Amino acid sequence: MTPSIFPLRIENLVYEVGERALLRGITAEIGATQRTVILGPNGAGKSLLLRLCHGLLAPTGGRVVWQGRKEGAAIRDQAMVFQRPVTLRRSVAANVAYALAIRGVSRGPRRLRVDEVLARTGLTAKARVSARVLSGGEQQRLALARAWASRPQVLFLDEPTANLDPAATRAVEEVILEIQASGTKIVMTTHDLGQARRLGEEILFLCDGRLVERKPADRFFAGPESPEAAAFIEGRLTW
Amino acid sequence: MDDFSTAFSLAFDMIGRLDPDLVEIVVLSLKVSLTALLVAALIALPLGAAVALFRFPGVGVLTVLLNAMMGLPPVVVGLVVYLLISRAGPLGVLGLLFTPTAMIIAQTLLIAPIIAALTRQVILDLWEEYGELLVSLGVHRARAIATLLWDGRFRVLTVVLAGFGRAMAEVGAVMIVGGNINHVTRVMTTTIALETSKGNLSLALGLGIILLTLSLLINGAIYVVGEWAARRNAA
Numbered sequence: 001m002t003p004s005i006f007p008l009r010i011e012n013l014v015y016e017v018g019e020r021a022l023l024r025g026i027t028a029e030i031g032a033t034q035r036t037v038i039l040g041p042n043g044a045g046k047s048l049l050l051r052l053c054h055g056l057l058a059p060t061g062g063r064v065v066w067q068g069r070k071e072g073a074a075i076r077d078q079a080m081v082f083q084r085p086v087t088l089r090r091s092v093a094a095n096v097a098y099a100l101a102i103r104g105v106s107r108g109p110r111r112l113r114v115d116e117v118l119a120r121t122g123l124t125a126k127a128r129v130s131a132r133v134l135s136g137g138e139q140q141r142l143a144l145a146r147a148w149a150s151r152p153q154v155l156f157l158d159e160p161t162a163n164l165d166p167a168a169t170r171a172v173e174e175v176i177l178e179i180q181a182s183g184t185k186i187v188m189t190t191h192d193l194g195q196a197r198r199l200g201e202e203i204l205f206l207c208d209g210r211l212v213e214r215k216p217a218d219r220f221f222a223g224p225e226s227p228e229a230a231a232f233i234e235g236r237l238t239w
Numbered sequence: 240m241d242d243f244s245t246a247f248s249l250a251f252d253m254i255g256r257l258d259p260d261l262v263e264i265v266v267l268s269l270k271v272s273l274t275a276l277l278v279a280a281l282i283a284l285p286l287g288a289a290v291a292l293f294r295f296p297g298v299g300v301l302t303v304l305l306n307a308m309m310g311l312p313p314v315v316v317g318l319v320v321y322l323l324i325s326r327a328g329p330l331g332v333l334g335l336l337f338t339p340t341a342m343i344i345a346q347t348l349l350i351a352p353i354i355a356a357l358t359r360q361v362i363l364d365l366w367e368e369y370g371e372l373l374v375s376l377g378v379h380r381a382r383a384i385a386t387l388l389w390d391g392r393f394r395v396l397t398v399v400l401a402g403f404g405r406a407m408a409e410v411g412a413v414m415i416v417g418g419n420i421n422h423v424t425r426v427m428t429t430t431i432a433l434e435t436s437k438g439n440l441s442l443a444l445g446l447g448i449i450l451l452t453l454s455l456l457i458n459g460a461i462y463v464v465g466e467w468a469a470r471r472n473a474a
Contacts (some may be wrong), residue, residue: 054375056371075374079376080375082372086371089390089392090367102378131469132471
């Protein structure tokens with residue numbers, strides 16, 4: 001068992017493009033257990049924060065520190081699923097097998113794990129099909145299966161259902177809950193209040209590049225303290 | 240006009256009975272160009288992908304150079320190779336001048352930049368789509384090159400076929416370094432040039448018809464591959 005990479009410490013994180021600050025000093029410590037939902041309007045910096053935590057981008061200020069790991073050395077224990085599912089031009093099974101091969105999983109166990117995650121994401125019947133001909137919802141489930149197969153300690157999800165219909169959204173949300181039940185920390189962004197209520201155990205509310213509010217989900221939705229969060233929940237568009 | 244129709248019927252007659260001279264020339268053409276294509280692809284596919292993915296000093300200059308060399312005049316390539324392998328040249332001891340090997344070298348130099356430059360664009364487009372995923376999966380750059388070449392296989396195949404078309408059609412480079420020696424270095428394009436100037440229109444025309452047919456087949460193949468890939472939603 002690899003040692004835990006949690007807690008994740010985000011220290012005064014800043015991301016600037018030219019003169020524009022897209023993230024303005026975010027500090028937080030994120031634990032291993034709860035489903036963390038990063039909520040906020042478009043342009044708040046949610047996706048950016050996720051990419052910085054995952055290590056796809058380097059911050060222009062501040063640090064992302066994973067427990068006991070040097071900078072950039074924690075990505076092996078992480079996985080990410082993107083808003084638009086990226087599928088390789090191969091069969092469904094080969095997509096999952098590829099991710100495992102990269103992580104150095106040998107052939108025998110690889111096949112077993114491919115079968116297992118495809119079964120748990122409802123894609124067994126499509127295993128030999130080209131991944132590119134799947135529907136949007138199926139492609140996103142494949143992305144989840146591929147991420148899940150490597151048994152990451154944390155799974156980042158960037159608006160995973162933004163392009164999906166309600167039925168496909170539900171299927172994806174069920175898989176997310178199962179992945180968490182198997183012991184993977186979930187950190188996801190959404191601008192969908194319903195989804196935040198369904199999946200959120202802890203809410204980080206972002207607005208205009210700042211962490212405005214951070215609370216357990218029930219308390220957040222019962223009574224947001226900041227005017228920005230209150231306006232967002234009520235659906236008043238003040239930005 | 241009569242000459243013309245006579246030439247045509249003679250040409251078809253030569254093709255019909257598989258005239259040995261004609262066959263020999265066609266076979267040598269294919270051998271030279273296919274070998275050049277193989278060598279060029281082995282060099283240019285990884286090179287084009289590397290230029291697309293790696294950030295190293297001089298990558299900008301290399302990109303401009305590759306793009307500029309796509310339009311290299313074959314006669315200039317022929318001249319450069321001639322200077323290198325002629326008796327007085329730095330590689331003169333190898334005795335390659337006026338051999339099929341010299342023609343392969345020239346055609347390789349001619350099409351490698353084309354394949355590399357087009358491959359670079361294919362890989363750049365794919366990286367746009369795959370980049371974040373591959374970084375997220377922890378894929379190293381060298382592995383990424385292999386992944387993208389495989390996932391872009393249909394587009395890469397189109398690029399390779401374009402290189403083959405260029406090699407088959409050029410005349411200047413093989414003429415200079417091969418010398419158009421009968422039964423040794425005579426290929427379709429050089430024969431057409433020579434026989435036309437000698438007035439032997441039927442052989443020239445017969446070869447021209449074969450060359451055109453090959454060109455049509457290559458472009459047909461490019462089209463079919465593209466369509467097939469699009470239908471499989473894989474391009």
